[in-house]
Amino acid sequence: MQRKALISVIGGATAAVALAGVGTHLIAGTESTTSLDRYTTVTVDGHKALSAEIVAGRAQSKFHPLPWVGTKVSGVSCPTGLKAVSGASITCTGRTGKGNDIDIPVRVVKATATSVTWKFER
Secondary structure (H helix, E strand, O other): OHHHHHHHHHHHHHHHHHHHHHHHHHHOOOEEEEEOOOOOEEEEOOEEEEOHHHHHHHHHHHHOOEOOEOOOEEEEEOOOOEEOOOOOEEEEEEEEOOOOEEEEEEEEEEEOOOEEEEEEOO
16 A cells, blocks of 8 residues: 555656646747737838847746746847848847846747747847
8 A cells, every 4th residue: 555655656746847847848938939010010121020129028038937947137138120031130138137248149930921930049
């Protein structure tokens, strides 16, 4: 009977750790898909682009989504909008909680006429 209880406890703990790992992975992702609409779209060099404010805000909020993931950043800004063209990239900047300046490379993974999927490097 004790053996079954021990196996149940170990099995439950293993499942809890696995679930926490999957949850962390889902929440801590650096990829984002954003629609291109009148609120999010600007023009950069004649191309539709995701506004710099949208990219900066999303990158800042996802850079440190959980206490054990990433570094806390503030004041993230991007030099221009992110062109809705696959492979397009910009480098945003921010400041860590320790006061150090950091670069945040951002790249378009996929772009359509109505949305852009992009990711940043943590």
